[in-house]
Amino acid sequence: MWTSALAGLGFGLALIVAIGAQNAHVLRTGLRREHVGLVVAICAVSDLLLIAVGAAGVGTVVAASRPVTVVTTVLGAAVLLGYGALAARRAVRGDDALVVDGAPVVDGTPGVDGAVGRAAGTAAAVALTTLALTWLNPHVYLDTVVLLGSVAAGHGDARWWFAAGAGVGSVLWFTALGYGARLLRPVFARPAAWRVLDAVIAAVMVGIATGLVVDLLAP
Incomplete structure (x- = not known):
């Protein structure tokens, strides 16, 4: 059973540790410290x-x-x-810097830790965005329900141990991504860094959406 659990942990991490819609959202909210616990819990x-x-x-x-x-x-x-269009707009306008009381945050400013992100988005708005990017993203179903489910079935009676290992991997990853994003905050104290991040997010979102439509229309 432990062999199946470890296999599930490795397989789950292999599926989830990639640049995608969900991970990009968790990273962005982690950088802004915008209801990180809520986002991590939902994911x-x-x-x-x-x-x-x-x-x-x-x-x-x-x-x-x-x-x-x-x-x-x-x-x-x-x-x-x-979501990609919104990220593209932020990248062009450069209006996604960390802001507190109307002023851009500079790394080291007193009071930043407690204030960043509180006005950036309500808990309900952040939760709805997280739920949409999770439950309305077909890739999530393909990875977890279809692909991971098929591999789990190959473990026979130990498939639930495999699933448990994959679940542990998921919790560890989202927690590390959400709360570990703060380590990159010095980099994102510069508005230009946010423009680059939003441009990458926009490209990822549009790329995934295009791929989904192309696969759907393929004979």
């Missing part, structure tokens, strides 16, 4: 639920339904394109 709990669904064998049924695939793909592509 981790969502992954645990999806991993459980995959291990239960639901992925095979979902993958076989063309209508479900089309609807989730279109919705997911629309959400990703919308």
Whole structure:
């Protein structure tokens, strides 16, 4: 069972540790210290639920339904394109620097730790964005429900140990990404760094959305 759990941990990390819509969002909120605990919790709990669904064998049924695939793909592509457009606008306008009381934050400014991000977005808005980028992103289902579920099935009776290992990997990754982002704050004290990050986020979102549509239309 421990072998299956460790295999699940490694496989789960291999799937999740990549530049994607969800990870880009967690990184950005972590840098802004914008309801980080809420974002990490939503991503981790969502992954645990999806991993459980995959291990239960639901992925095979979902993958076989063309209508479900089309609807989730279109919705997911629309959400990703919308988020990408917002990131592109921020990159062009340069209006995404860390701001406190209307003034740009410079690394080392007193009171930054407690003030950054409080006015940047309400908890409800951040939660809704996180939920949309998680549950309306078809890649999440492909990775956790379908792919991970298929591999878990190969472990037979130990598939739940495999799923548990993957779940631990997911929790560890989102926690490290969300709370570890603060280590990069000195870099992002410069507005130009935020423009680069938002440009990368926009490119990633549009690229993923385009890939989803292309795969959907492929014969």
